[in-house]
């Protein structure tokens with residue numbers, strides 16, 4: 001798989017570090033309830049299809065960025081803000 | 082249907098090849114309803130159906146498999162079995178599985194080629210040797226076989242490892258579990274399928290579950306590519322697709338789906354007599370009966386369902402192979418493939434009831450579901466039949482992470498690839 005870095009262009013997967021689901025929202029500071037925090041830490045959306053996620057170009061410009069990928073094909077669907 | 086296999090039946094079919102082998106299990110058509118439906122015809126689903134019929138006397142069971150039997154991870158793994166666990170529920174559970182392997186070929190009437198060739202875990206630092214000694218002691222206290230080896234003793238048994246002065250990760254010793262070894266994985270699928278079918282279980286291939294039907298908080302059946310099938314007890318045993326199928330019932334799981342690759346080289350003469358695992362990186366290797374080196378390492382490291390491994394990981398695993406076993410550099414790779422694994426945060430599985438009535442989960446197997454197959458089937462069958470955990474799977478509840486009861490045994494949970 002090749003990953004499009006917004007600064008360096010398309011590079012080999014081996015240059016990147018994966019950062020996981022970027023759509024997960026951290027519960028508001030001070031949120032109550034073990035379940036709220038437990039779900040945030042442990043439960044994953046894990047869709048078979050489009051997934052917005054973090055990557056870092058570790059062996060390049062070291063920038064973190066977000067992109068959308070189809071987890072059933074690994075097709076890159078585009079960059080995210 | 083095949084009655085039993087014997088020397089005579091093999092001879093007969095060898096001498097008269099035109100006599101066709103009878104099919105090993107019935108090709109069943111879906112009925113409108115069942116007492117219990119198992120989704121997923123891998124090792125775990127088939128074993129569960131077998132023990133439901135055998136131990137709990139359930140007559141009307143279907144196993145729904147979206148593809149063919151053996152197409153999933155049960156036919157993709159590196160076939161290693163061991164019971165060198167030391168945390169909570171794991172120790173007794175995996176040892177039970179090991180004991181079940183010991184008589185399973187006879188019970189199923191199918192040669193699983195269970196080979197107790199021993200597994201040697203190589204330690205590459207004094208700290209690791211302390212860790213291995215502790216693991217070995219815990220195992221022995223639980224009646225499980227374990228022997229600690231120093232460097233010289235390892236060199237005597239496994240002389241082909243890199244014992245040179247230049248070795249990047251000097252070998253300090255190892256922990257051997259003599260009863261660990263390998264099992265012919267496709268035979269496990271076929272053996273359980275055949276034995277379950279003989280007890281009346283309907284094994285329905287090419288039948289993908291596309292929806293789970295509910296009335297209120299209770300399951301009532303499934304929607305499939307071959308129509309609607311009703312049942313008020315449904316067990317999920319779909320390996321890498323646990324999240325995908327659980328979502329059909331409105332459940333989200335502490336699971337992410339990742340690829341694990343496996344590799345086999347061209348066959349060579351017998352050289353590696355154990356399963357070898359390495360402490361410097363996650364790496365494990367054995368030599369198949371055909372002579373090929375069968376090996377693997379870490380998951381690819383980003384969630385996906387493609388079942389096609391990435392080249393980056395191929396390179397990394399080859400580096401491990403050559404670093405630990407220099408002769409590997411001279412072998413040619415014959416094949417490699419990938420399977421979709423459901424990774425949990427602590428690296429341990431779930432065999433449990435769920436918040437949905439009548440819905441049961443068997444998943445989150447990470448790297449280790451093959452060796453677990455018999456005990457997984459036994460305890461999942463119990464959980465479904467009795468609507469509560471068996472003594473052995475009490476630690477595998479869905480809420481253990483939230484309750485602070487994680488079982489982080491080997492540091493192989495889904496977070497650990499992101500050091």
Ligand SMILES: Cc1cc2nc3c(=O)[nH]c(=O)nc-3n(C[C@H](O)[C@H](O)[C@H](O)COP(=O)(O)OP(=O)(O)OC[C@H]3O[C@@H](n4cnc5c(N)ncnc54)[C@H](O)[C@@H]3O)c2cc1C
Pocket residue numbers: 120121122123124125126145146147148149151152153154155156157158159160161162288289290291318319320321322326341342343377418419420421422446447448449450451452453
């Ligand atoms: C490369 C690799 C190496 C491994 N090495 C080892 C090892 O050495 N030792 C060890 O103990 N473990 C190992 N494992 C793990 C082990 O193989 C798995 O944990 C175990 O096989 C999973 O259980 P299963 O056999 O039931 O899975 P599977 O055989 O994958 O069965 C699940 C079945 O569910 C079906 N399915 C999925 N979705 C649906 C649906 N919607 N409807 C109907 N059916 C569906 C699939 O088609 C599949 O056949 C390895 C795994 C991989 C990928």
Ligand SMILES: [Zn+2]
Pocket residue numbers: 005006007008009057060061062063
């Ligand atoms: Zn870059």
